Each structure stands twice: as structure tokens, then as C-alpha cells.
Amino acid sequence: MVVKTYTVAFEGVEARLVEVQCALAPGMPGFAIVGLPDKAVSEARERVRAALAALSIALPMKKITINLSPADLPKEGSHFDLPLALAVLAATGIVPPEEVETVVSIGELSLDGRLIAVTGALPAAMTAAAQDCALICPKSCGAEAAWVGAGSVFAPSSLGEAIRHLTQAAPLPPATPGEVAVATQPRDLRDVKGQERAKRALEIAAAGRHHLMMVGPPGAGKSMLAARLPGILPPLSPAEALETSMIHSLSGLLSEGGISRTRPYREPHHTASMAAMIGGGRGARPGEVSLAHNGVLFMDEFPEFPRAVLETLRQPIETGEVVVARANAHIRYPCRFLLVAAANPCRCGYLGDAARACAKAPNCGADYLGRVSGPLMDRFDLRIEVPAVSFTDLDLPSAGESSASVAERVARARAVQASRFADHPKLRVNAEADGAILEEIATPDAEGRALLTRAADRFGLSARAYHRLLRTARTIADLDGSEAVRAPHLAEAISYRLSAT
Template structure:
């Protein structure tokens, strides 16, 4: 009684046909709490993939369960004395107000970004959210907390969420389908994704195109890898991070490592550093982008059971970073 669980935990990745690259990206995201942007036409499975994220995340630790329960209690989502046992999965609609997303209103209650604390915040049709709402996400993504000020109330709430954003490639959704695309191709795609500002796009560690499901895959039975197998790898990678950051209570996962700490834990081997330097120069990676590649590479190495960050780990991390970027 009084427990709240995540419905997404009952949905299994084995139901998803094809989309192996997207599944891999979400595994990396879950392992290191890296933010993800998926771009693909309607029906490609973006929402289906996102809804299965809770099933591969590790259980809440006692501290996380307490944090999550406190936020949900303030919002009236828990009965008195209730406890949250599963990671939240929040899915606000793109018409939601600023107060609903960030927090506010009477009593300065937590918004969706805080209700997703320690869980997943899924924002479908990401470019359709008001620009002001999207830009407000930038600071909470960096700091893991948000200050809500309304009239006589001034509250600080935690919001360490894993952002999974999904978008069509253009307004009509069929940019890559010559038979169905509108007359404004390719400008419509650039304009549509251009609603996501550069600084906000910079905060997505993993960016990937989700293609239409091949007809050959549709004819196959849904016998993909089950969520339990993916979750086991994620749990092992998380355990490595827990041990790594045992003496650093403010850092729990690789995505939170910064500065000297990041350089220490994610220093690539010589081949990997050479590769990363070449990519940074060719694609004009920002300093933030460079460091985010290192964090993702560290997580990939953890999934690989490797103490060292090697060139293949850098290469895979880079492949998710340079999507939607043009070489300079």
C-alpha cells in the first residue's frame, strides 16, 4: 500500500523489432545517465523504445527511493507514508505549461522535471514544445536541480533525470520518404530541428536517427534481446561507477563527472586521443561536446568491462555525437 511503480517497467525490449542501433544507444544512456535525442519518421518506434527504458534501469537505491518519494509526496502523488519503489517515467505533452514542466503555481509545486528525478523524462515531439520551455531545461540538465519561485514561495527541487527526447525529422515527418515528403524538402527539416537551439542540442550526449522499420523486420517474430539481459549489463556498468565514485557523494554516474575528475577517469589511450582530436577539429566540437564524448566513451568502456578508454570506445561515442552536424 502506498507504493508507486513505473508502468514502463513491464514493457520489454524484446517486443521491439529491428532498431538495434537505437537499442544500443538507450543501453548506453541507461548505463551512464546520458541524455538522448531520437529523430525519425512517425511509426519508427521512438515512443515504443522510450517507454521500455524503465525496464533496463537499475532499481532505486534506498537514498534515491527516499528522494523520489519526497518529491512525489509534495505533489500529492503518494499517499501519506508511501514510498516510490520504481524509477519514474514522466511523459509531458508538448502543450504543457511552463509551470507544469518546471514547477510553480500555487505552493510552488514540483514540475515534471522534478517528478522525473532519478528516472526518465520522455519528451515526445520535442521541437513542438514552446521555445521558452525548452531553453529553461538547459540549466537543470547541467546542475540537477531547479529553483521554483512564485509569489511568496521559493523552493529548490532536485531533477537528476534522464532526458529522452523524440522528434520527427521535419514538420510533416516524412523528410526521408520521397513519395510522402512535402515540397519544402530539405529546408523543412533544417527549420524544424532548428527549433532546438545549439546550446540545448549540445546537451544531448547521444543523438541518433531512427529509420523506418524494414518490412523484412516486420515479418519477423518479436524475439529481440529481452530487457532483463540489457538490464544486467547496465547494472554491472552502474556497479563499476558506484565503486569509482564511492568517495564522491555528489557524483553518482559518469555523466556527472567534470574537470580533473573526468580527465582522470576517461583519459583515452594514445590512439583514442588522436581520433578524438581529429574529430573535434573536423566537426568543430565545442568544449562541452568534447567532454561529453569522453563521458559516453567511459560508459561504453564500463559496459565493455574495460578499465581503459580505448579507440573503439571513442569511435562509438563520437558516432552518436556528430549526428546532425556538418563537417567544417
């Protein structure tokens, strides 16, 4: 019996390894795959047979058993095709066994031997680099996987090319990274007329990654404002771009192997399920909260989302990660996102307009926003009312600041925070500061402390609200260029905290 082993990256940001073992034994010719394979993996034997036949390679007249180890880990997807084929080729001596034992490989085989793209090439490359192995993946995945830069990535277009590379008959050159997507700026804050307070709130949210709630009648510009938030956020750092791209790679969202320095902007519909928002489904795929990692998650019609979906946001907002727990999989995904929620003041949307409000006003407003629980509402650092814009304001020429001008101030504030948290690699922005670090960087002056004490006593602020006020005030001070948190900074933070409640 001959057994040859090599590894393949299993899907998941926390990549798990699967060993593919091929054994040849006397007996009736057959091709068995064991180790909890799903239908796609079981059908791989037919694709492997057809691909080898297309290359005029005959399988030995022996019983072939493929074991995917560990056996208790469910295997699914077509990315095991290439590993299965290479294991058979190594066991039959067509490919040197020592060559396949030192590579990680993924790829789907077509019936004529071509390699078809699969999801997860970037995490697979990360896993290969960590194991000090090279990665073999389809040509269309090479540009994506090469972004890791810590290991060799070879991208054949067919099984034949992979065989010639491993046998040194025609070695392949290492794959090169794809293009960095150039950010465009079609949406500018200058397009928004009026709403100066909302624009200020957007600036503060972008500078410190503070969650924002906007409440206003239909047509006031809530969605328009949210869509312009990515334009004032700084571009992703190389480390952040790689983090975000790994998650998008698992979901097949990377375009032609390129990665983007623009922060993601996700806007799920209010009918989205819990699995779509948090993650799950087949293979425990990442949800919207993870796809918005390092970017913006905009939830329009916030109270219309199912209550269970809204409540599941509470833990990811606090921890910056989500664990997709299923009976056969526990996968941890990062989800440090900036949550922007928009809501009408009531179901009809015209609570503040006596001429248009429904007969249930004002009770309908409390009932409608009451769908958002107090603990979840407490996690919004900024809450603002977005009033309707008058026709007079719409007729005036645009005189507001451009996104570029606001982005410069946001970038300076982010640079201050990067310097402040240089000795704390897990902290990036003020919204993540807590405990002793928060006390050190956001302790207010005497006047500010007195103001904060009066606000806490009068409005019954929770401990969470108290600390979130300090973080917001610290960000406002950073935008103001102040080293200390003063009373005006706290007063502005308190004004946002008490609005739209």
C-alpha cells in the same frame, strides 16, 4: 495572556518551519488568524470550531488570536487545521502544553472532527526527525510518513484520537511504513523489432544517464523505445527512493502510503506550460523535471514544445536542480533526470521519403529541427536516427534481447560507477563527472586521444561536447568491462554525437 508555540512543516522539499501561537485575551469572543494566511487557512477557524463542537468542547468566551510565524511567509492549504486546533486546546489547558511543544503536526479537519489526508507528509516527517520531534498526521498519511524511520510518527484518524494520545488517555502506536510497490515488466525490449542501433543507444543512456535524442519518421518506434527505458534501469536505491518519494509526496502522487523502487517515467504533452515543466503555480509546486528526479523525462514531439520551455531545460540539465523563484517563495527542487527527446525529421515527418515528403524538402527539416537551439542540442550526449521499420522486419519473429538481459549489463556498469565515485557522494554516474575527476577516469589512450583531436578539429566540437564525449566513452568502456578508455569506445561515442544533427 497565554501563548503556546509548536511547529508545523511548511510545504517544500527544503522544509520551512511555521510556529503557531495561540493567545487568549479578555474581550469580545472572536477567532482571528494572522500571518499572511490564504483563504483555506482563514477558513480553518470555522473547521476548527465545528470539529471542537463535534467533540463537545466549548471555546472560552475570550478573544482568540492565532499567529502564524514568521509573518512574512505566505501560508496556504488546509494542513494547518490540526496545528491550529491543538494550539487552541493547549492554550485552554485541555491538552498539556508541553506535549504539543514537542511535536510537528499536519492535517485537515472535517466538520465532524475526522482528519483528512494532506500532501507533504513525508517532508514533514523528515523535518520532524531533524528537529528531534514526533509527527502527528492523519491516519491515511501515516504509512507514507513512517518511511523516514528516524522519528516517531503517530497517525490518529480524528481530532479526538489525537487529544487522547497527547493526554495519555489512549496512546497511539507508532505508524508503520506502507508497502514497497513491486515493479512489473509489461514492456520488454524484445517487443521492438529491428532498431538495434537505437537499442544500443538506450543501453548506453541507461548505464551512464546520458541524455538521448531520437529523430525519425512517424511510426518508427521512438515512443515505444522510450517506454522500455525504465525496464533496463536499475531499481532506486533506498536513499534515491526516499528522495523521489518526497517530491511525489508534495504533489500527492504517493499511492496509499507506499513508495516505489521503480524509477519514475514522466511524459508531458508538448502543450505543457513552463510552470508545469519547471515548477511553480500556486505554492511553487514541483514540475515535471523534478517529478522525473532519478528517473526518465520523455519529451515526445520535442520541437513542438514552446521555445521558452525548451530553453529553461538548459540549466537543470547541467546542475541537477531547479530553483522555483517567485516574489513570495524561493524553493529549490532536485531534478537529476535522464532526458529522452523524440522528434520527426520535419513537420510532415517524411523528409527521407521522396514519395511522401512535402514540397518544402529539404529546407523544412532544417527549419523544423532548428526550433531546438544549438546550446540545448549540445547537451544531448547521444543523437540517433530511428529509421522506419520495413514490413519484412515486422513479419520476422522477435529475436532481440530481453530487457532483463540488457538490465544486467546496465546494473554491472552502474555498480562500477558506484565503486568509482564512492569517495565523491555528490557523484553517482559518469554523466555527472567533471573537471579533474573526469580527466582521471576518462583519459583516453594515445590512439583514442588522436582520434578525439581529429574529430574536434574536423567537426568544431565545443568544450562541452568534448567533455560529454569523454563521459559517454567512459560509459561505453564500463559496459565493455574495460578499465581504460580506448579508441573504439571513443569512435562509438563520436558516432552518436554526430548523428541526427
